[in-house]
Amino acid sequence: MTFLLSVLVFSPILGILLLLLTSKQHESNLKMFGFIGTVPPLLVSLILYQYYASGASLADFTIKNNWIRFANLSQYDAKLFTVDYELSIDGFSLVLVLMTALLSSLAAFASRSIKKEWKGYFILLLFLEIGMLGVFTAQNLVLFFLFFELTLVSAFFLVGKWGFAEKEKAAYSFLIYNGIGSAILLLVIMILFARAGTTNIQALTHIITIGGVPTIAPISASMKYALLVGLVAAFAIKLPIFPMHRWMVMVHVEAPTPIVMLHAGVLLKIGAYGMIRFGMGIFPEQFKSVAFYLAVLGVINFLYGAFMAFIQTDFKRVLAYSSISHMGVVLIGLGSLQAAGIQGAVFQVVSHGLIAALLFYLVGIIQEKTDTSFIPDLGGLAKNMPRLSGWLLAGSFASLGLPGMSGFVSEFLAFLGLFKSEPWLAAIGAVGIVMTAVYMLRAVMGITFGKENEKHEHLTDLNALQQIPAGILLLLIISIGVYPSLLGEPLQRTLDAIMIGIGR
Numbered sequence: 318m319t320f321l322l323s324v325l326v327f328s329p330i331l332g333i334l335l336l337l338l339t340s341k342q343h344e345s346n347l348k349m350f351g352f353i354g355t356v357p358p359l360l361v362s363l364i365l366y367q368y369y370a371s372g373a374s375l376a377d378f379t380i381k382n383n384w385i386r387f388a389n390l391s392q393y394d395a396k397l398f399t400v401d402y403e404l405s406i407d408g409f410s411l412v413l414v415l416m417t418a419l420l421s422s423l424a425a426f427a428s429r430s431i432k433k434e435w436k437g438y439f440i441l442l443l444f445l446e447i448g449m450l451g452v453f454t455a456q457n458l459v460l461f462f463l464f465f466e467l468t469l470v471s472a473f474f475l476v477g478k479w480g481f482a483e484k485e486k487a488a489y490s491f492l493i494y495n496g497i498g499s500a501i502l503l504l505v506i507m508i509l510f511a512r513a514g515t516t517n518i519q520a521l522t523h524i525i526t527i528g529g530v531p532t533i534a535p536i537s538a539s540m541k542y543a544l545l546v547g548l549v550a551a552f553a554i555k556l557p558i559f560p561m562h563r564w565m566v567m568v569h570v571e572a573p574t575p576i577v578m579l580h581a582g583v584l585l586k587i588g589a590y591g592m593i594r595f596g597m598g599i600f601p602e603q604f605k606s607v608a609f610y611l612a613v614l615g616v617i618n619f620l621y622g623a624f625m626a627f628i629q630t631d632f633k634r635v636l637a638y639s640s641i642s643h644m645g646v647v648l649i650g651l652g653s654l655q656a657a658g659i660q661g662a663v664f665q666v667v668s669h670g671l672i673a674a675l676l677f678y679l680v681g682i683i684q685e686k687t688d689t690s691f692i693p694d695l696g697g698l699a700k701n702m703p704r705l706s707g708w709l710l711a712g713s714f715a716s717l718g719l720p721g722m723s724g725f726v727s728e729f730l731a732f733l734g735l736f737k738s739e740p741w742l743a744a745i746g747a748v749g750i751v752m753t754a755v756y757m758l759r760a761v762m763g764i765t766f767g768k769e770n771e772k773h774e775h776l777t778d779l780n781a782l783q784q785i786p787a788g789i790l791l792l793l794i795i796s797i798g799v800y801p802s803l804l805g806e807p808l809q810r811t812l813d814a815i816m817i818g819i820g821r
Contacts, residue, residue, distance in 0.1 A: 319380040321361060322404040325414065326450045328357035329443035336443075341436050351439030352425040358450060359418040365406065366415055369807065379405040381456075397514040397533070403456040408807035409663065413453045413583075413590060416670050419793075420582045421446040423786040424575035427678055430685050431479060431573060438479055442575070445471035449583050453590065458506045458516040465502070468584060469495050476572040487564075487571035494564040498554035502591075505547040512536050522599050526818060545600040548591065549607065555588030556644050558614050559621050569637035574681025581640050581673035589647045589666045593815070597651070597659075601818035605654060612652025612739055616746040618645030623752035627759070632680050632690045635760045636673070639716060642749060643669045649746060650731035656816055658734015663808050664727035668715075668797065672724060675712045675790040679705065682783065683764070686776055692760055697769025702778045706765040708787045713761040715794045717754040723797035723804075 332354015339346050369375055381403040388398040406414065424442070431438055448471060451464030469492070477488030510516050512534045513524050524530050525541060536544075554561045565585070569577055597604050622642025629635045643665065650662025682705065683698070684690045699706035718724040728750065735743035779787075797804050 318377050321365070322378050322380055322406060322454055325358055325361040325365070325418075326404065326447060326454060328361065329354045329446050331357060332443050333440050336436055336440050339436065341434075344435060347435040347439060348429060351428060351435065351442060352422070354439070354443045355418070355422040355425045355446060358446065359422050362411075362415045362418040365411060366807075369408070369411060375406050375408070375411065379403070379456075385459075398510070400457060400459045400516060403460065403517070404451075404454045405456045406454055407811055408809065409594075409811035410453045412667055412804060412807050413586065414450060416586075416667055417446070417449045417453065417583050419789070420579055420670065420674050421449070423674065423678070423789065424578045426786055427575045427578060427681065428573075430681065431575070434478070438475070441471045441475050445475065445579065449579075449587075452587055456518055458509065458518065458521075458595075462499075462503060462506060465587065466499060468587070469499065472576065472580065472584065475576045476568055479573045479576070480571045481573075482571070483567070484571050487567040490564040491568050494554055494557075494561065498551045501547050502551035505544050505551065508540075508544060509536075512540075518594070518599070522818075525599050526601060541600055542603050542606070545596060545603040545607065548596050548600070549611070552588040552591035552596070553614075555591070556585060556647070557588070557641065558644075558648065559618050559641065562641050565641065566634065566637040569640065569677070570631070570633045574677060574684075577677045577681070578674040581636075581677055582670040585640065585644065586666045586670055589644070589662070592647075592651060593659075593663065597815050597818065601815075601820075605819055608652045608654045609739065610652075611648050612735060612742060615645045615648025615650075615652055616742055616749075618642065618648060619746050619749040620645075620752070623749045623756060627752060627756040629760075630692050632683070632692055632695070632760055632764065633677075635692075635756060636676050636680060639753070639757065640669070640673055642753065643673075643716075645746075645749070646728055646731045649735050649743075650727075653731070653734030653738045654819060655734035655737045656812065657730045657737070658732075659815060660805070660808070660812055661727050661730025661732070661734060663812070664723070664730060664797075664801070664804060667804060668723035668727045668794070671790050671794050671797075672712065672715045675708075675787060675794070676716065678786055678790070679709050679712060682779065687773055692763045694770055695764040695773075696767035697765075698773065698776070699765040700769055701773065701776045704779045704784065708779070708784070708791070709761055709765060711791055712787075713757045715791070715798075717757045718750065721795065721798045723794045726798055726801045 332350055335350040381401050384402040385400040445468055448464045448467030452461060455461040455464055473488050473492045476491060477485050480487060506516060512532055513521060514533045557565050568580055619642050622638045626635045626638035646665045647662045650658040680690055715722040715724050718728045732743055
C-alpha cells in the first residue's frame, strides 16, 4: 500500500516516456499520450478518496525511505541531518491532490488548442503535474522545495514558449518574483535544518510548538518570529499579496489557456497551502501575533483586486484581478484565527481553484474563436453562442458567491470568522462582496448581451466535447455549494489540529 503515493506522484512519467517514443509529426498521438499521462494520478487519487470515505486511515499510505545524510552524528542520533524520501497524505492534502489531478486532466484535454511543438509542451505539462502532486504530499521541507522548484521551471518554459504576444516578458516576470520567494524559502529551510537537524514537518512542529527536544543549536523566540515572517513572505509572493501581484496578472493574460487553468487553479494555491501547513502548523504561537496584519492585508487584497477588476476592459485582466481579490478571502479567513474563518480560507483554496479553472477555460475558448478578450469587441455572443454564454453566466455566479455554489460557502465562513474577531475590519472588507458582483456581472453581461459585433456573426457554439470540462467543473462547484460536507469532512481533522495548535 505504501507504494501508492509514489505511483500517484510519479505516474505521469509513463506519459513522458510515451511522448519521447513518439515522432514529433504524429500530432494526434502526442495529444492522446499527453492526456493519457494525466489519467493514472487521477485514478489513484480517486482510489485514495474512496479508501478514505470507507473510514480507513490515510496513514496506511505513508512511505519513508533513507535518502540523504549530510553528516555522521549517529553517536548522538541517527536521524540528525538526514533527509528521507517521505510522502504522506491527510484530508487536506487529499482534497488538493484530487483537485490537482482533475485540473491536470482537464488542462491536458483543453490543450487541443495548442498549435505547435506538442511533444515538448506535453512533456513539460506532465513534469508540472509531478511537481504539483509532490508539493502536496511531501513530508519534509527539502522534498517540498524540490517539487516546488520543479513547478517553477516547468511553468516558466510553458508560459515563455507557448504563451501569447508578451509571453517572454510574462515568463521572466514569473521567474524573478517566484525566484525571490524560493530564495527566501530556501533560507528559512537551511536555518531550520542547521538549528534543528531535521526538516521533517512533524518533527519541526514538535520542536517548535512543544519543545523539550534537544536541538543542535537553540531556536530563540525572536528567531521563530523571523522564520515565520520569512515563510509568510515566501508564500505571499506565490499567493500573491498586494503589492507583489503584477507578475501574476501578466501570467494570467499571456500564458496559454491550459496553463492558466493550472496556474489559477493549483499553483496559486501552493501559497495558501504553505501558509496553512507550515506557517500555522509549525509556528502556531508566532502566527497568532501576525494574524491581524494578515487579515488587514487580506482586506486590502480583496478590495484592491475588486476595484482593479472593475476598471478593466479586457476579460482576462478582469479574471486576473478577480483572482487577487479572492486570494484576499484566504488571508481574511486565516487572519481571523476563528474556526469558521480558517475553514472558509481552506474552502476558498479549493472553491477558487475550480471556479478560476472554469472561467479561464471559457475565456480561452472565446479568445480562440474571436481572437480577442477585449470586452467592448465581444458584445452579443449569446445570439450565436448561447451554450458558451450560459456556462459563462454560471461561472460568474459562482465567482460572485451566489448561494448554492462553492464560492458562497467559502466567503460566508471567512467573513463570519473575521466578524467574530475584528468586526470593523470585516465590515470594511464586506464592501468587496458587492464590488465583486458588480464587476463580474458587468463584464459577463457586456460579453454575452449588448450590441453584437458583426465580425462574430459566423461563430459556432460549443460542441459536446468542449462542454465536458465546463460541465465537470460546474458540477463540483454546485455539489460543494449544496453539500459543503463533501469538502468539510476530509478537512476536519486538519482544522482540528490547527485550532489545537493556536489554542482555540
